[in-house]
Amino acid sequence: MEFTARYQDGKTASSRDVICIIDLASDPVMLAILDAGTREIVDRWPADECHLLHSRMMELRIGNRQRPAGARLAVTGIENMKAALGVLPKLNQHQRADYWKQARIIGLATAALLSVIVAYLYGIPLLADRLVTFFPPEWESKIGATADAQIEASLTGGKGYAVCETNPNTVANKAITRFTELAFAGLNSPFAPTVTVVRSDVPNAFALPGGRTYYLSSLIQASRTPDEFAGVLAHELGHVYYRHGMQGLISTSTTGLLVGFVLGDLTGLSVAGAVGASLIDNRFSRQSEAQADDFAGKTAQRLGFSPSGLVDLLDRVAKDDAFSKALALFQNHPLTDDRRAALEALDTKDPGARPAFTTEEWNAIRDMCKPPPPPPLPDVVTPAETTP
Amino acid sequence: MTDTTAEARTGRVEFTGGRQEMLGIILRGYALMIPTIGLYRFWQATWKRRFYWQNTVIDGEPIEYTGTASQLLLGFFFALAFFLPIYIAFFVLSMQDVDFVLLGYAAIAAVVWFLMGYAVYRARDFRLSRTLWRGIRFDLKGNAFAYALRRFFWSIANVLTLGLIYPWMGSSLWRYRWRHTWYGDRKFEIAGNWKTIAGPYYSAYFLNVIALGATGGWIGSTGDFTMVGNVPVPGPIGISMCIGCVLVLAFSLAFYRTRVASRMLSTVSVGDAKLSVKLGTGALFGQFAVYVVAVVALLILLALTAAIALGGVYAAAAAGGQTPDAEALVSLFSSGTTNVILLIVAYLVILGAFGMLAELILSFGWWVLLARGASIANPDSLRTVQATAEDKALIGQGLADALNVGAY
The missing domain is CATH 2.30.29.30 (Pleckstrin-homology domain (PH domain)/Phosphotyrosine-binding domain (PTB))
Structure with missing residues (x-):
């Protein structure tokens, strides 16, 4: 041979x-x-x-x-x-052994990567509460201050917020402060949120890391009851309490790393990288929103107002169309219908429930940022009467 | 078998692989990429290299790629070590003042640009040290940091001079790479310098400047454009001039690549053996043209497939007694998960199809062009080359993969 x-x-x-x-x-x-x-x-x-x-x-x-x-x-x-x-004859045996060795390496590596991904997707939300405690609250306040300046510049084109009532001792501001303090009473949060009502055409409210919370006047005008206003405010305070801004920062950084690893492009510049990262980050964001809703619902229970106001208001200003329902995985908020279900479950239907603000307070809040009076109508030009 | 008449003998380089084999490797790779969450890419890269290397036959002996996928996988893990500090820097930066953040981003961009040079060099080292010919491996010595520094400062000078200094930059880097390349115990030499690059480079450079200048000047001076929103859209003559610019760009790119590769590589030698490379500009330009035609054909094919699929859904809806309207179509896609999966699949198919065309036409084409255009004068002088110890460094290739700068 x-x-x-x-x-x-x-x-x-x-x-x-x-x-x-x-x-x-x-x-x-x-x-x-x-x-x-x-x-x-x-x-x-x-x-x-x-x-x-x-x-x-x-x-x-x-x-x-x-x-x-x-x-x-x-x-x-x-x-x-x-x-x-x-x-x-051993040649073929060696080759088969090498084939199985390669298959084993791929299998093990895939299993390891899969478990990292699963642990990340399900572990981060569970760990997030604890992870943020590693970051001192002063840091978070500083981040909030930086973000505050950036958002203010981009929202107002550098002109600065038009604060509706600068005096903290007006009826409306005092009512809002009272509500905020009640919502945070006994929670041992390192933050004392401050709420500022700002004139804007955009119906929105947002909370920054460290507790600076902004409520835009259009959203107040859209609210029909004090509970709607209180519900959204409590939701934003929930973000402050759970330090969601900080959690978001941590998770977006690590998500980029994970997605980069899967796609083999750690620069994160590819479209696939951006889409993948936003799918994961939005999932975390939806979980944060649900948690903030839960905070709002529990606050409503404690203070004795109706938690459904939050979602009633959302229904009017941010109704989901068929398109956003179809792309729910790309949304950073849960669908309104799901939020309603969760909040209604927290509604005690207590017949003794009373609104979060007195009529007097609520009227003052509604009047904080009255929409500017409509521009004067142009003079009607009447054909000059000719005297006969 | 040592004949002394071999002095004048020239060794040919052949390429024996076929496109359909490459297609098989690519398709198998795509099929395995999804169940392995992308990890198969290391095996895919290894198979591609084996294919290119083993089918390149130099003076009767194929070269062999001895690297393994596990080395690439490990190398990628090492690359993570470079990226963790960058990610942490991004994280810390995101908490700082705006001016400081911009400064920080600029610093990180500089670091990444520097790392790319380092990675390119180490990746070349990885490939050369895993390339065997006649049982002896190649190697790249030199210092990857030194190379990265050169590349970094040259590229700054290049930007400052609007690219006019490039022939000096190119020749400096070519020389650094080749003068640190070894075959066994024998060192490579390169005689080419900036003059070798300057001719093709400046011809291509000024050809493009003239084409762009003429087009811009003509459209501007004759006012042959209409404003659509804020975007000026040139008229028919202007449009054809713009298309002309693209053709000039493609042609000058083909001209530059083939001329510089031919001229520079033809000055490379190992001891008494001399490399000679002759590449035709027309052949590379032809590949570009084929690529463009293939991309257009692919786009039409994808559009037709989508249209047929939608038509099928419409027909099914009509057959099921439903009024086939847009509402019914939308309701079919009302589940978020289905939609995202559809989107991802569509994205992967498109990306995969384009990647496949680029590999089959451009990468494959360039390799074959280089191989078939090359020959070695006096290959027998290499018989006395001795082997050196093994090189097991992994890190550079992984970094190159991570930075997306790896070639072949």
Whole structure:
């Protein structure tokens, strides 16, 4: 049993034609390599240590574990290749073993990555409350101050907020402060939120890390009852209490790393990276929103007003259309219907429930930022009467 | 078998692989990429390299790629070590004052640009040290940091001079790379300098400047454009001039790449063996043209597929007795999860199809062009090259993968 091959010893860059003959009599079994021209023995390879390397089609490349890493027998031609595989039956075994080894590495690596992803998706929301406690509240206040300046500049085009009532001692401001303090009473939060009502056409309210909370006047105008106003305010205070701004910062940083790892592009510049990261971040954001709703609902229970106001107001100013329902996974807020269900479950339907603000307070709050009077109507030009 | 008449002998370089084999590798890769959450890309890259390397036959002996996918995987883990501080810096920066944040971003961009040079060099080291020919491996010595510094400062100078200094930058980097490249115990040399690059570079540069200047000047001076919103849209002659600019760009790119590769690589030698490379500009320009045609054909195909799929849904809705209107279509897609999965699948199909075309036409084409255009004078002088110890460094390739600068 023999076959011909090209031989390289892995020590010098020369290549020669050889004849390989199996020597079954020796122990261990050896593969004798003879020069094709002179039939001198060039080398003897331990047959069991031979292994196959990846090669192009119609070629076998054989290495040997007891020879230099570059030592090779290259076998071409079907008859020759069959002969080589027949003489060295271990070759196929080694190849199969390598195949399974690779499959095992891929399998293990995939399982490991999958468990990291699952642990991340489900673990971060559970851990987030504890993770934020590693960051001192002063940091968070500082971040809030930076974000405050940026948002103010971008919302007002650099002109600065038009604060509705700057005096903290007006009836409306005092009512809002009373509500805020009641909502945070006994919670041991390191933050004392401050609520500022600002004139704006955008119906919105937002809370920044550290407790600065803004309520835009359009949203007050859209509120029909004091409980609607109180519900949204309590929801924003929930963000402050749970430090969601800080949680968001932590999770977006780590999400980028994770998505970058999966896609193999840690620069995070690809579209896939951005989409993937936003899918995950929005999932966390929806969980935060649900948590803030829960805070609002519990605050309503404690203070004895109706928690459904929050979602009644949302229904009017931010109704989900078919499109946003279809792309719910891309939304950073839960769907309004789901929020309603969760909040109505917290409604005690207590017949003694009374509004969060007295009529007098509520009227003062509504009047904080009256919409500017409509521009005067142009003078009606009446055709000059001609005196007969 | 040492014939002394070999002095004048020239060794040919051939490429024996076919596109359909590459297509098979790519399709198998895509199929396995999804169940492995993207991890198969390391195996995919390894298979592609094996294919390119083993089918490149230099003077009768194929080169061999000995790297493994696990090395790439490990290398990528090492690369994470470079990125963690950057991510932490981003995190800390996001809490600072606005001016400071901008400064910080600029610093991070500089660090990443520097790291790219480092990664490119180490990736070349990784590939060379895992390339065998006649049982002897190549290697890249030198200092990757030194290379990255050179590249970094040269590129700043290049930006400041509007690219006019590039021939000096290019030749400095080419020379650093090749003068630290080894085959076994024999060092590579390169004789090319800035003059070798300058001719093709400046021709291409000024050709584009003239084309752009003429087009811009003509459209501006004749007022041959209409404003659509804030965007000026040129008239028919202006449009054809713009298309001309794109053609000039593609042609000059093909010209520059083939000329510089031919001229620079033809000055490369290892001991008494000399490399010679002849590449035709027309061949590369032809590949660009084929690529554009293929991309257009692919877009039409994808659009047709989408139209047929939508038509099928419409027909099914009609057959089911429902009025086939937009409302009914929207209701089919009303589940968030289904939609996102559909979107992701569509994205992957499009991305995968374009990646496949780029690999099959551009990468494959360039490699084959280079291989078939190359020959080695006096290859027998290499028979006395001796092997050196193994190189097991992994890190650079992983970093290059992470930074998206790896080639082949």
